Amino acid sequence: MSNTETSAEDSKLTSFVSHLIELRDRLLRMVIAVGAVFIILAPFAKHVYDIFAAPLTNTGVQMISISVAAPFLVPYKLTLMLAFLIALPYVFYQAWQFIAPGLYKHEKRLVVPLLGSSVILFYLGVLFAYFVLLKMMFTVIPMFLPESAVYSPDIGEYLDFVMMMFIAFGFSFEMPIATILLISTGTTTAESLAKKRPYVIVGAFVVGMILTPPDVISQILLAVPMWLLFELGLFLSKFFNQRIKEAGEARETMNKEAREKADLEALEAGDDSLDRSPAKAAGAVAGTAAATSIADQANALWSDSDESGEDYTDAEEQRAYEAFEEYNPRSEEDLDAELDAIEAEEFAAEQAALDAELAGKVTDSEAELIEKVESDIEEAKSEDAALSTDTDDQSESDKSGDDKSL
Template identity: 50%
Template sequence: MSDKRTTQPGDDMPLVAHLTELRSRLLRIVVVWMLIFAGLFYFANDLYTFISEPLRAYMPEGTSMIATDVASPFLTPFKLALVSALFLAMPFVLHQIWGFIAPGLYKHEKRLAVPLLASSIVLFYSGMAFAYFVVFPLVFGFFTSTAPAGVAVMTDINKYLDFVLTLFMAFGLSFEIPVATVLLVLAGIVDVAKLKEIRPYVVVGCFVIGMVLTPPDVISQALLAIPMWLLYEVGIVFSQMVRPRKDDAEPESTADKPEQQPPA
């Protein structure tokens, strides 16, 4: 005698089909990414001029950025255009990720798809904008003002790009904390009471992450850690408005699926 169970969303989809769908979505992401890159490559030097403005505005008169490698004048703008294309393709990337995981979600979870996807995009770009317009001027103003006497501030263009891309990614991802918090609650991994209970550890973790991902100065560390903490609090507020995933919740189209017998 065997017990019957009701199939969950995605149970009847074999592993090969999942991998095939994943490959298809990854290919779409790459194609869109390359198309955007093709359109941006012509403006690569203009992009670098724009991205380097926060530093150049604080460089002493008579100094400039330098290229220490032979290929840097070409490769650095090329890399910037490539990464910028990925950032611009982020809405499509997130849409493809959501499309891949959506079949495994319940009806009430799918109703949150649009607001979660839209908020993910807005928060990611907001984090990058915060880094460019708020963090960069403070950080570069601090660094250039602390140079010892007789030392000319002449930053390598490739090292500068690596530096700002790291901060862009750090702030873009850190601003996704409310979305991540809501998803954890929806999945039933944690509840709101637990999120409130671990708040002191989260605050400490925010400052640790700030130390790891930002330059070794208090300003940039605080400018990353404090927004992360505030966004965590925002995530708790929105998590109280959603219903966590229940084991006995009715999945979409369950009635249309046959009951499966477990192997003997």
């Protein structure tokens, strides 16, 4: 293994390790942020739970605790979840700081507003569930309680149930972000989604049926906001069309530059297959012409003798056979290489003419180069045609010679 390859592998390993170290630092900062908020809220854990249970306790329902450690664990569990929600913007910021260096400028312009909006929409979903859904739900549910039972939910089960509602409504309020992302990535279009609106509405009610308690009110309270937020996403996607278009154009430009850079590196590394210069094309044609010169000499001998109608002398036959023995017919690979050379010449000539036209004038040296390349192309084509004709004549001559000998 060369020193260059070794240094390249060492560089890749160093880069990978540095990314791991940075990821560790970012995760550590996230944990510290959540821990700091939790430490601040921990002394108020009981009051936090009382506020959290207000939608139920305000209806006059008394909660119970049937687990031994629940009075201690449940309030602090809720406080830890609340600390994470409060620190969520900082958590997203650290994640963004880790990802952003790998994104292009146009990608950052598209992601930043979506990332900020997603946090705000998640908070709105949680607040909607707390102030609207839970209040209506705990007003309706006790109405179905039999008179022989007492409605006293456990504090742990209440926490799990309400947190599920918060997560469901928080993510359902991300519908505009999901809609914009689907359109911006080219997965679908706004027109296509608009045509599928009936399916979206049915899907929203299905999601509401799965994620909410088995009552119509809760299902409607989740499905209707999802549908309205879907419509909001379609509306906002129109304002993102320009940014999406700019991002696509920038991506195409960068891909083109990357291809050109790769071709340049290949040429510098000695890959002649990408060299389409006029000099290389002219050299290929010259080599082809030299390779056919021996065959031309032999064909001339056979043609002259055949046209005169005289038998070949021993010396002429000997010279003809020697000429043909020196001539090696070209293989398909050689013919393909010659065709590639001709195409390269044509491309070079067209490119030179186009460049000169764009520049507004053609210099004398450029005109001579274009004329020379075009003449080489015509000469190569005529030599190929002559060689093909001579080969056919030779085949007929061989056949007639065999008839004479018979």
